[in-house]
Amino acid sequence: MSAPLGTLPRWVNFGLLPLLNVLVAFAISGLVVLFIGESPVEAVQYMLSGALGSGEGIAFTLYYATNFIFTGLAVAVAFHGGLFNIGGEGQVYLGGLGVAMAALALDRYMPWYVTAVVATAAAFAFGALWALIPAWLQAKRGSHIVITTIMFNFIAAALMVYLLVNVIKQPGNMSPQTRLFEPGGQLPKLGWLMQWFGLDIGAAPFNVAFLIALVAAFVVWVLIWRTRFGYEIRTMGTNPTAAVYAGIPYVKTVVLTMIISGGLAGMMALNPVMGDMGKLQVEFPAGAGFVGIAVALMGRSHPVGIIIAAILFGVLYQGGAELSFWVPNITREMIILIQGLVILFAGALEHMFRPPLIALFAAKPKSRPASAGGAA
Amino acid sequence: MESLFADLIQILAATVRLSVPLVFTALAGLYAERSGIVDIGLEGKMLFSAFSAASVATVTGSPWLGLFAAILTGVLLSLLHGFASITQRGNQIISGVAINFIASGLTIQLGNAWFGQGGRTPQLPNSARFTEITLPFASEIASVPFLGPLYARLISGQNILVYLAFLAVPLTWWVLYRTRFGLRLRAVGENPGAVDTAGISVSWLRYRALICCGILAGFAGTYLSVAQSAGFIREMSAGKGYIALAALVFAKWKPLNVLLTCLLFGFLDAASIRLQGIILPGIGEVPVQLIQALPYILTVILLAGFIGKAIPPRASGVPYVKER
Numbered sequence: 001m002s003a004p005l006g007t008l009p010r011w012v013n014f015g016l017l018p019l020l021n022v023l024v025a026f027a028i029s030g031l032v033v034l035f036i037g038e039s040p041v042e043a044v045q046y047m048l049s050g051a052l053g054s055g056e057g058i059a060f061t062l063y064y065a066t067n068f069i070f071t072g073l074a075v076a077v078a079f080h081g082g083l084f085n086i087g088g089e090g091q092v093y094l095g096g097l098g099v100a101m102a103a104l105a106l107d108r109y110m111p112w113y114v115t116a117v118v119a120t121a122a123a124f125a126f127g128a129l130w131a132l133i134p135a136w137l138q139a140k141r142g143s144h145i146v147i148t149t150i151m152f153n154f155i156a157a158a159l160m161v162y163l164l165v166n167v168i169k170q171p172g173n174m175s176p177q178t179r180l181f182e183p184g185g186q187l188p189k190l191g192w193l194m195q196w197f198g199l200d201i202g203a204a205p206f207n208v209a210f211l212i213a214l215v216a217a218f219v220v221w222v223l224i225w226r227t228r229f230g231y232e233i234r235t236m237g238t239n240p241t242a243a244v245y246a247g248i249p250y251v252k253t254v255v256l257t258m259i260i261s262g263g264l265a266g267m268m269a270l271n272p273v274m275g276d277m278g279k280l281q282v283e284f285p286a287g288a289g290f291v292g293i294a295v296a297l298m299g300r301s302h303p304v305g306i307i308i309a310a311i312l313f314g315v316l317y318q319g320g321a322e323l324s325f326w327v328p329n330i331t332r333e334m335i336i337l338i339q340g341l342v343i344l345f346a347g348a349l350e351h352m353f354r355p356p357l358i359a360l361f362a363a364k365p366k367s368r369p370a371s372a373g374g375a376a
Numbered sequence: 377m378e379s380l381f382a383d384l385i386q387i388l389a390a391t392v393r394l395s396v397p398l399v400f401t402a403l404a405g406l407y408a409e410r411s412g413i414v415d416i417g418l419e420g421k422m423l424f425s426a427f428s429a430a431s432v433a434t435v436t437g438s439p440w441l442g443l444f445a446a447i448l449t450g451v452l453l454s455l456l457h458g459f460a461s462i463t464q465r466g467n468q469i470i471s472g473v474a475i476n477f478i479a480s481g482l483t484i485q486l487g488n489a490w491f492g493q494g495g496r497t498p499q500l501p502n503s504a505r506f507t508e509i510t511l512p513f514a515s516e517i518a519s520v521p522f523l524g525p526l527y528a529r530l531i532s533g534q535n536i537l538v539y540l541a542f543l544a545v546p547l548t549w550w551v552l553y554r555t556r557f558g559l560r561l562r563a564v565g566e567n568p569g570a571v572d573t574a575g576i577s578v579s580w581l582r583y584r585a586l587i588c589c590g591i592l593a594g595f596a597g598t599y600l601s602v603a604q605s606a607g608f609i610r611e612m613s614a615g616k617g618y619i620a621l622a623a624l625v626f627a628k629w630k631p632l633n634v635l636l637t638c639l640l641f642g643f644l645d646a647a648s649i650r651l652q653g654i655i656l657p658g659i660g661e662v663p664v665q666l667i668q669a670l671p672y673i674l675t676v677i678l679l680a681g682f683i684g685k686a687i688p689p690r691a692s693g694v695p696y697v698k699e700r
Contacts, residue, residue, distance in 0.1 A: 036489035039600070143682045144679065147625060158666070293473055331495065337481030339481070344456075348467055348474055349471075351465070
């Protein structure tokens with residue numbers, strides 16, 4: 001927003017404002033629930049108990065959150081560089097190809113932790129490759145990265161269907177999928193971690209990919225805020241003209257930023273492909289690439305915020321499934337609506353509540369804000 | 377020879393049918409982008425309009441009221457996009473993504489709550505649809521070689537929205553290039569500052585452009601659910617909004633090019649259905665997926681500047697800040 005009218009305290013800017021945006025999104029979702037004749041309070045109760053009420057529920061929530069941490073980080077890294085990577089879905093697809101190739105090649109000869117390392121590298125490389133072309137086209141030929149990454153989502157989907165149907169399909173099986181990976185190609189469940197807290201994992205596919213996601217979040221934090229290259233990315237994102245003037249190479253920074261972004265998205269494939277299904281199928285990304293946009297916006301592109309937002313979306317996904325089971329009038333697609341509203345309020349309308357908050361908090365800079373409760 | 381000709385007419389008829397939603401949607405995007413507002417929410421506008429059209433046609437039994445509801449939906453979503461990207465100066469891409477999500481979720485949710493069919497609307501009877509119109513003398517001259525079948529099976533026998541789509545192209549051209557509103561609209565997409573200096577409201581112009589966009593998106597949605605099929609099916613826009621966006625880029629933001637590009641993309645779509653499993657001499661079996669992906673691949677190649685250069689309106693995607 002142009003012409004800042006005043007500066008907000010950090011906790012308002014990074015805490016209260018995003019919270020307010022998300023609360024409005026949820027309030028509107030609640031109105032929709034009310035509109036179709038159901039009780040929002042009851043809906044929230046079903047959601048929370050389904051997502052957090054049992055060990056299995058929590059494990060499912062964290063399984064979904066793992067996907068969203070990866071894609072959220074992917075979108076966030078690009079955001080920092082001033083790039084909008086809307087191609088997460090396609091990059092996840094290609095990442096899945098890398099994971100499947102590593103698992104199919106190694107699962108009979110290697111223990112899972114060796115396969116996992118190779119699969120992670122392959123997922124990163126394939127996702128990065130899929131982001132490289134749009135990045136290069138943006139940097140060198142000036143084609144808009146939003147359009148090209150959208151196009152690459154569709155190209156990736158077509159490519160994967162082609163490969164699964166014609167090239168890597170398991171012989172004798174009608175559905176387009178690879179053979180089941182042996183244990184050497186599957187990520188172990190995190191039942192032991194759940195047991196630390198006295199919880200039972202049940203049938204949930206919560207697996208080692210969650211820990212890899214946490215490591216990735218830490219690495220992204222180090223990269224963006226503790227390295228010279230991270231500084232260059234952020235400078236590029238804030239003001240590309242100034243960045244070039246300061247001697248930051250434009251093409252190299254754009255391409256590397258997108259490689260990291262695409263690679264992170266590609267790594268998401270570890271979770272469903274190696275951690276859950278144990279095979280490569282069509283449509284396994286299931287929209288997680290797009291959820292990453294909401295997660296990154298809500299988490300303000302900070303790894304800690306992203307982990308929190310990813311878990312919240314995990315609650316929505318797992319709780320939403322439970323909710324639609326108990327209340328048939330509410331469908332699973334309610335989650336998509338909530339995502340849309342979060343993207344709208346936390347992203348497109350992020351400045352809407354700023355002026356009133358500035359009026360509230362910047363007017364009396366030194367005094368303790370006693371009216372905090374009233375604002376939320 | 378005779379059957380080959382019949383085949384050709386069939387493919388051309390399919391091409392026209394598949395192009396129509398693209399033509400409406402790409403023209404919708406044309407108004408928005410020429411005024412400087414990037415609209416990747418076209419997919420959502422088309423989807424939500426399709427749902428509104430089918431719902432209202434189901435309840436009232438009138439396709440025209442369905443069309444009206446669809447236009448209203450398209451315009452309201454456009455105004456939401458306008459509020460975010462013009463008034464609040466938010467990120468236009470993010471706003472468009474949000475609209476796509478909201479449409480995708482809300483149509484299924486409301487459809488399920490209202491009609492209890494998992495997000496679908498009930499099957500529409502023909503009286504509540506836009507059905508084929510037989511043009512005069514179609515059956516009389518059908519037996520005339522070449523021209524007869526062409527007239528009877530390609531030009532005649534389409535529904536009214538098809539004819540409106542083909543009329544919308546010259547109309548859009550006329551509005552954009554021959555009216556004062558069009559001149560200003562194009563100017564605001566290139567240089568909003570100049571338009572502002574001339575004392576014309578940038579915001580109001582852009583809002584009007586978005587209203588035009590919403591109306592056309594409403595036509596596109598109505599075509600999907602009330603003309604082409606008989607009811608709304610979840611996610612029935614199936615990426616057509618993005619193809620339309622690609623077509624718009626491919627057409628270099630020009631109305632007549634939009635028509636040709638949409639026909640080309642429609643033809644590829646029709647061909648990919650026909651070519652399933654057919655082995656071409658010398659090439660072998662063409663992967664259907666390749667033909668399906670061709671519009672996207674072509675758009676990327678064009679964007680890269682390898683076949684001409686697509687230069688978007690200069691101010692597109694940039695919120696306008698009035699000098700203070």
